[in-house]
Amino acid sequence: MENGARTAPPVIVAIDGPSGTGKSSTSKAVAAQLGLSYLDTGAQYRAITWWMVNNGIDTTDPSEVAAVVGKPEIVSGTDPSAPTITVDGVDVSAPIRGQEVTSRVSAVSAVPEVRARITELQRSIAAASEHGIVVEGRDIGTTVLPDADLKIFLTASPEARAARRHGELKGADLHTTRESLIKRDTADSTRKTSPLAKAGDAVEVDTTNLTLQQVIECVVTLVEEKRAGK
Numbered sequence: 001m002e003n004g005a006r007t008a009p010p011v012i013v014a015i016d017g018p019s020g021t022g023k024s025s026t027s028k029a030v031a032a033q034l035g036l037s038y039l040d041t042g043a044q045y046r047a048i049t050w051w052m053v054n055n056g057i058d059t060t061d062p063s064e065v066a067a068v069v070g071k072p073e074i075v076s077g078t079d080p081s082a083p084t085i086t087v088d089g090v091d092v093s094a095p096i097r098g099q100e101v102t103s104r105v106s107a108v109s110a111v112p113e114v115r116a117r118i119t120e121l122q123r124s125i126a127a128a129s130e131h132g133i134v135v136e137g138r139d140i141g142t143t144v145l146p147d148a149d150l151k152i153f154l155t156a157s158p159e160a161r162a163a164r165r166h167g168e169l170k171g172a173d174l175h176t177t178r179e180s181l182i183k184r185d186t187a188d189s190t191r192k193t194s195p196l197a198k199a200g201d202a203v204e205v206d207t208t209n210l211t212l213q214q215v216i217e218c219v220v221t222l223v224e225e226k227r228a229g230k
């Protein structure tokens with residue numbers, strides 16, 4: 001598979017969808033299987049939010065956030081088997097998953113100056129990928145990479161998504177998990193600048209009743225069909 005990927009032309013795959021639909025798990029596995037790079041754009045928004053929190057920025061004040069947007073240096077490693085994220089050289093892969101960042105990331109990522117900076121970073125990473133890349137997020141197919149070769153929009157019922165997250169967050173209450181997931185999706189899909197949305201030319205995959213392996217196989221097939229010109 002690796003060798004096949006090396007001779008194939010680079011392919012850009014955009015995978016969007018709400019929280020807990022399986023974007024990260026699917027994107028990493030598809031990229032690894034096809035010898036492509038992988039970019040978790042949510043991690044970048046989480047990283048800039050982590051920096052704001054650590055530096056005492058009022059994340060509810062868009063002008064305060066906008067004023068410092070250029071300060072942190074965010075670096076994403078794109079190996080799907082070991083993706084990394086650093087801020088000013090510090091590995092933040094663990095703290096960006098914490099409750100504090102999760103509860104503030106929608107507000108920070110809604111600030112237009114934040115989106116402009118992170119979008120530019122994402123485009124430069126995609127352009128530098130030698131063999132192609134799977135980029136996952138909320139606005140990849142609509143805004144970041146509108147010319148992507150393949151666009152996928154993953155969905156799943158709120159119940160399925162809450163159950164998946166609940167399985168990860170030991171001790172969390174299922175109802176609270178479901179409510180916070182819906183709250184974040186609502187904020188992400190109603191913001192003014194590049195909201196979470198399905199691109200008109202995206203293929204929608206409802207993962208509610210699919211195993212992760214089935215979703216991965218479905219997306220790999222779609223990429224291979226695209227490469228074969230079908």
Ligand SMILES: Nc1ncnc2c1ncn2[C@@H]1O[C@H](COP(=O)(O)OP(=O)(O)OP(=O)(O)O)[C@@H](O)[C@H]1O
Pocket residue numbers: 017018019020021022023024025026042164165167168207210211212213215
């Ligand atoms: N089809 C599936 N069936 C069952 N569990 C799944 C499926 N897809 C993903 N999962 C599990 O659901 C959880 C969330 O998946 P993942 O982190 O990939 O979602 P996501 O869309 O990237 O979420 P977020 O946007 O919040 O980062 C993980 O524990 C993952 O293993």
Ligand SMILES: Nc1ccn([C@H]2C[C@H](O)[C@@H](COP(=O)(O)O)O2)c(=O)n1
Pocket residue numbers: 019041042043045046105106109110136137138139140184188
């Ligand atoms: N392209 C993107 C990716 C992510 N975000 C914002 C919205 C999410 O709530 C947050 C965290 O993403 P996750 O780690 O849960 O995938 O980041 C965005 O606005 N655009």
